[in-house]
Amino acid sequence: MDFETVNTKLFEFLDSSPVPFFAVRNMKRMLEDAGFSGLEEGRAWELVPGGNYYVSRNDSALIAFRIPKRDFTGFMMMASHCDSPVFRVKPNAVITVEKRYEKLNVEKYGGALFAPWLDRPLSVAGRVVVRTEEGIETKLVNVDRDLLIIPSLAIHMNREANDGFKYNAQTDLLPLFRETGEGDGSFLSLIAEEAGVQPDRILDMDLYLYSRVKAVRVGLNREFVASGRLDDLQCSFASLEGFLRAKPRESVAVHCVFDNEEVGSVTKQGAGGTFLSDVLHRINTGLGRSEEEYLRALASSFLVSADNAHSVHPNHPEKADPVNRPVMNGGIVIKYSANQKYTTDAVSGAVFRAVCREAGVPYQVFTNRSDMIGGSTLGNITQTRVSLNTVDIGLAQLAMHSPCETAGARDTAYLAEAARVLFSGSIRSEGDGKYALRF
Ligand code: ZN
Numbered sequence: 001m002d003f004e005t006v007n008t009k010l011f012e013f014l015d016s017s018p019v020p021f022f023a024v025r026n027m028k029r030m031l032e033d034a035g036f037s038g039l040e041e042g043r044a045w046e047l048v049p050g051g052n053y054y055v056s057r058n059d060s061a062l063i064a065f066r067i068p069k070r071d072f073t074g075f076m077m078m079a080s081h082c083d084s085p086v087f088r089v090k091p092n093a094v095i096t097v098e099k100r101y102e103k104l105n106v107e108k109y110g111g112a113l114f115a116p117w118l119d120r121p122l123s124v125a126g127r128v129v130v131r132t133e134e135g136i137e138t139k140l141v142n143v144d145r146d147l148l149i150i151p152s153l154a155i156h157m158n159r160e161a162n163d164g165f166k167y168n169a170q171t172d173l174l175p176l177f178r179e180t181g182e183g184d185g186s187f188l189s190l191i192a193e194e195a196g197v198q199p200d201r202i203l204d205m206d207l208y209l210y211s212r213v214k215a216v217r218v219g220l221n222r223e224f225v226a227s228g229r230l231d232d233l234q235c236s237f238a239s240l241e242g243f244l245r246a247k248p249r250e251s252v253a254v255h256c257v258f259d260n261e262e263v264g265s266v267t268k269q270g271a272g273g274t275f276l277s278d279v280l281h282r283i284n285t286g287l288g289r290s291e292e293e294y295l296r297a298l299a300s301s302f303l304v305s306a307d308n309a310h311s312v313h314p315n316h317p318e319k320a321d322p323v324n325r326p327v328m329n330g331g332i333v334i335k336y337s338a339n340q341k342y343t344t345d346a347v348s349g350a351v352f353r354a355v356c357r358e359a360g361v362p363y364q365v366f367t368n369r370s371d372m373i374g375g376s377t378l379g380n381i382t383q384t385r386v387s388l389n390t391v392d393i394g395l396a397q398l399a400m401h402s403p404c405e406t407a408g409a410r411d412t413a414y415l416a417e418a419a420r421v422l423f424s425g426s427i428r429s430e431g432d433g434k435y436a437l438r439f
Contacts, residue, residue: 006241006413007225011215013237014227018125018210020060020259021140023082023233027062027240027257028054034244036064041278047286055279059127059138060259061269063279064240066423067287068248073426074301075280075388077254078243078419079271080235081261081307081378084228085110085401087117087173089124089207094187096180103174104148104187106209110262114167116402117211121146122175126207128195136203139195146212148175175209211403223329223409230397230405232261235306238395238412242419250438251301252283253423261307261378271378277385299429301388302351304422305343305379306415308407309333309366309394319372324365326396328408331362332415335377335392342392343379347433352391358439359421361414364396375400389427 017023028038031054039045039055047053047067054064060082087106095103125142150173155161167173177187191207192199215227236257243255260270267273284294311328312320320326326333334349335342344352356363368374379392395415397407425439 003410003413006416007217007409009241010225010234010237010412011227014215014229014233017082017229017233018123018142019086019208020082021127022125022142023236024056024060024062024257025140027064027236028056030240030244031064045282045286047283049287057275058259058269059140061275062255062257063276064243064255065279065283066243066246066248066253067283068250068252070250072252072287072297073250073428074252074297074299075254075283076248076251076302076422076425076427077256078239078304078306078422079256079258079276079378079382080239080305081232081259081271082236082257083110083259083262084231084233085112085262087112087175087209089126089205089209094177095174100180102177102180102187104177106174108169108173109208111401113399113402114169114173116399116404117173117209118150118152120149120403121212122148122150122209123212124148124191124207125210126205128191128197128202128205128207130195130197130201131203139197141191141194141205141207143190143194148177148209150175213404217409218406219409224406225409225412226404226406228403228405230395230407231308231400232306232394234308234395234397234407234412235415238415239306239419241412241416242421243423245416245420246423248424250426254280255423258378265378265381270381272381272384274385276382280386298386298388300427300435302348302422302427303379303382303386303388303390304352304419305377305382305390305392307377307379307392307394308397308400309335310400311396311398311408313398319369321367321369324367326364326366328396328398328406329410330364330396330408331411332356332418333364333366333394333396335366335394337368337374337392340380341374341376343383343390344392347435348389348391351389351427351435351437352393354437355418355422355425355439358425359414359418361417366394366396
């Protein structure tokens, strides 16, 4: 596949998806352009063999699925997440300082690297919930201009700034919003105007800061990509690209993107909620199958938990495992953890290698150093609701959880191609540990 085209589309997706609500809306548009039908959780589903569908929950998680024309063996799935560590705007956000400046009261969402949020243009995006004649409705909001900045304290007033300074989330990280008395307007009126409603119709809001820096290519040969939200929109995008190009033959292809991975996934729209299990059950019963047939299908199903991985850092190569040392543009990273923070085991690792081989894409292996704890992801959390063979993978990147992360310019296309093969294939259980693979 053409890396340039993939990166152009990836950059459009990254830049237009500052928060999960927009990532989900953008994915819906891509699915609708490809002829998919939207379903609502609160309405009856009429599913047909050969049909292509999607459904969202909370406007921030999305599951799309493609039913093969014949009776299906199982579910071939890839799950990623669309949230990133950010700052959430608190209720009653405006704080006035010296009767001169207004700043916004924010709190952290997830485990962000703080320093890179300072001294760069920021804005806000999210959703407002407004009163209607009938009840309430949601409107997405993105103030699409440079609006805010979190200014550093000058080195003259903080001589420890370069000596391991500890940021205080309540005092050091509040963004400057405006000069009081300069022109009209308030934070609420700005948001109401962006939403196209009167301020008094707004009942509540979920608003987040985002970096205004757009995705770019860097490196002598433009071999790297730098952007916010590569963890994990790079995987969400690659999953959807492969999903749209797949030809499901024997299994239902399922593209899942969850919210709230960065805060533990235990929400209705997170991987720890019932969303996936509910959708799989509805596909099963919607096609006239029994609960026993559902459980048999799960035994012949496979889940790829796709969440970005750590590349060896050029300034800190000592932080990587002595042997398993992923690099950017080195292909898809298969992640292992003895404590099962990553779900990969010999069976799922073998299945995924078969996928990569069929796709003709390179792969590499990640393990934490044995003296480091490392991160977690959504694969093992999914197991509490839908238990099946699962592999944890990702694309190698640097600066994870910074508002500007760095990854490989070729890796997105590798994952998209592997996803295409996965979603087109099937895995049939022929006894514990024995599977017929069709890729
Ligand atoms: Zn992630």
